[in-house]
Amino acid sequence: MKRYVYNFNWHEAERVHADVVIVGCGVAGLYTALNLDPSTKCVMLNKAGSEQCNSIYAQGGIATVIEPNLQDNPKRHFDDTLIAGAGLCNKESVKVLVDEAWVNIEKLISDNVPFDMQDGDLLLTREGGHSRNRILHCGGDATGLHLTNRLYELILQRDNIRIYNNMLLTDIITDENGAVAGALALDEDCRPFYFASSKVVIASGGIGRVFKSSTNAICATGDGIAAAKRAGAELKDMEFIQFHPTALIYPNDEGRFFLISEALRGEGAILRNRRSEPFMQGVHPLADLAPRDIVARAIVTEMKKSNFSNVYLDITSRPRDFLKERFPTIFRECLSRGIDISKDWIPVIPVQHYFMGGIKTNLDAKTNITGLYACGESACTGVHGANRLASNSLLECLVFGRRCALHIKKSGFCSPHLNETALISESSGVNIDFEQYSNEIRSLMTQKCGITRNKPDLMEAYSRISEILGWLDTIELKNPKGIEAYNQALVALSILGAAIHREKSVGAHYRSDENVWRNTNA
Ligand SMILES: Cc1cc2nc3c(=O)[nH]c(=O)nc-3n(C[C@H](O)[C@H](O)[C@H](O)COP(=O)(O)OP(=O)(O)OC[C@H]3O[C@@H](n4cnc5c(N)ncnc54)[C@H](O)[C@@H]3O)c2cc1C
Structure with a gap:
């Protein structure tokens, strides 16, 4: 593995000094920045403009208990999270998540994030794995868009x-001591930048685009996770990938699959197979609202049994006006494909959706490297264990983003000490079609490391992707596509290595070559 994926010409690099560098402008990055002291000089980076992130695609909402009572309270939210996580959640982190949920939501409300209300009360819905209605949403099914836009507006008002x-x-x-001295980056014209800082926060999102079929934004290639690994950060729970059961079968021009939110099932939608039969009843006590891994596997089983390439989601029991108002984004998207969801069943398949693993962090979002923090989907706080409970991820961005900012505030700043001459390198690099390697990695990961896995498949993918990485290690990477391919290979190998190592099935990691194993200590 290369220590630095891109060899900088330090004579050319533009230098920018900051107290904190935050990599990523999704909910995790934006909320962390907003919680810093207004006197802190903060620089934020994004890969492809403010509109390229998973946060804006979040539909269903954010989980929180509004007013603890016998019906619902943080303890219930805690229990639901542990059950979904199949016993592998870090209980301390989950406790922080559920206990600090409302403080952060209250802050968002006071910052005018437009949560949906009725008669002065916040509207709550339910999603898979939740035993109570506790999901807040905005714009019906456009929670992420409204939340991200509002946070972005607030950021623009900050001079720091x-x-x-x-x-x-x-x-x-x-x-020289292994502490953070800043971030290296390339602008869109491939000009090198050195952001000098003793504090770097990785909030660069997930890894969906290491797979061929995913609901994730095109930028989700695991760059921040790969960069952290090269710097010596510990990664955790890399084998745990969530596949969402219900994505519309048609990918868009960028290969992204449109999500049909679980909230539809929360509002009464049921899954049907090719023969129109509802099939979740006998599978799990929560039927269509069972945890995602169980629903996704049940769908794959139905598809195999009926030798058909998809199943259907049926929400025709609900009136058209209700659907238009409650799910405007989904209604519009389906209609644009000729599907009127008040009359037609929606053809759906499971695809990669969320990453439970990532850069290992503690309760303050700190990694094992001095000055390096991570939050949001690129971090692994342990709250999701082997499977994420729906709508806990935006919440995780908020709770641990704020904790990250508070820790940075508390720990103070110093100038980074860097012996730049030790890093000087002048190289020409090669320009080849790196996209072919990215495509091959994506196909291998989807075919060999998907919803069900087995050792021979995992080994085959590991071996081929190791070859690709080995080859990329021998050349100088001088363009963003090459850097992305390198990061994809590195992340894919970490996932495969962990998946090979975990021989028993648990949560979202299902080994078809082993008996199903559930940790009963949840
Ligand atoms: C379709 C969909 C629906 C979802 N629905 C929900 C939901 O209802 N509720 C819920 O809780 N969660 C939901 N999720 C998950 C949730 O949206 C994400 O986990 C969360 O938004 C991640 O936020 P983030 O800030 O960590 O990353 P992102 O929002 O993905 O932001 C990542 C940022 O990092 C930047 N970046 C990446 N690589 C680099 C690089 N090399 N250099 C510079 N910048 C870089 C990107 O440009 C971007 O700005 C959904 C996800 C998807 C895809």
């Missing part, structure tokens, strides 16, 4: 925060 759009993080730079 500067956003660099289209600035690709290549690496986290460390000093």
Whole structure:
């Protein structure tokens, strides 16, 4: 593995000094920045403008208990989270998540995030795995868009925060003692930048685009996770990938699959097979609202049994006006494909959706590297265990983003010490079609490391992707596509290695070559 994926020409690099560098402008990055002291000089980077992130696609909402009572309380939310996580959640982190949920939501409400209300009360819905209605939403099914836009507006009002759009993080730079000394990045014209800082926060999102079929934004290639690994950060729970049971079968031009939110099933939608039969009743006590891994596997079983390429989601029991108002985004998207969801069943398949693993962090979002923090989907706080409970991820971005900012505030700042001459390198690099490697990695991961896995498949993918990485290690990568392919290979190998190592099925990691194993200590 290369220590630095891109060899910088330090003579050419533009230097920017900051107290904190935040990589990523999704909910995790934006909320962390907003919780910093207004006197902290903060620089934020994103890969492809403010509209490229998973946060804006979040539909269903954010889980929280509004007013603890006998019906619902943080303890119930805690229990539901542990059950979905199949016994592998970090209980301390989950406790923080559920206990601090409302403080953060209250802050969002006071910051005018437009949560849906009725007669002055917040509207709550239910999603898979939740035993109570506790999901807040905005714009019906456009929670992420409204939340991200509002946070972005607030950021623009801050003089201490500067956003660099289209600035690709290549690496986290460390000093002789292994402490963070800043971030290296390339702008859209491939000009090198050195963001000098003793504090770097990785909030660069998930890894969906290491797979061929995913609901994730095109930027989700695991760059921040790969950069952290190269810098020596520990990764955790890499084998746990969530496949969402219900994505519309048609990908868009960028290969992204449109999500049909679980909230539809929360409002009464049922899954049907090719023969029109509802099939979730006998599978799990929560039927269509069972945890995602169980629903996704049940769908794959139905597809195999009926030798058909998809199943259907049926919400025709609900009136058209209700559907239009409650799910405007889904209604519109389906209609654009000729599907009127008040009359037609929606053809759906399971695809990659969320990453439970990532950069290992503690309760303050700190990694094992001095000065390096991570939050949001690129971090692994342990709250999701082997499977994420629906609508807990935006919440995780908020709770641990705020904790990250508070820790940074508390720990103070210093100038990074870097011996730049030790890093000087001048190289020409090669320009080849790196996209072919990215495509091959994506196909292998989807075919060999999907909803059900077995050792021979995992080994085959591991071996081929190791070859690709080995080859990429021998050349100088001088363009963003090459850097992305390198990161994809590195992340894919970490996932495969962990998946090979975990021989028993648990949560979202299902080994068809082993008996199903459930940790009963949940
Ligand atoms: C379709 C969909 C629906 C979802 N629905 C819900 C839901 O209802 N409720 C819920 O809780 N969760 C939901 N999720 C999950 C949730 O949206 C994400 O986990 C969460 O938004 C992640 O936020 P983030 O800030 O960590 O990352 P993101 O929002 O993905 O932001 C990542 C940022 O990092 C930047 N970046 C990436 N690589 C680089 C690089 N090399 N250099 C510089 N910048 C970089 C990107 O440009 C982007 O700005 C959904 C996800 C999807 C895809």
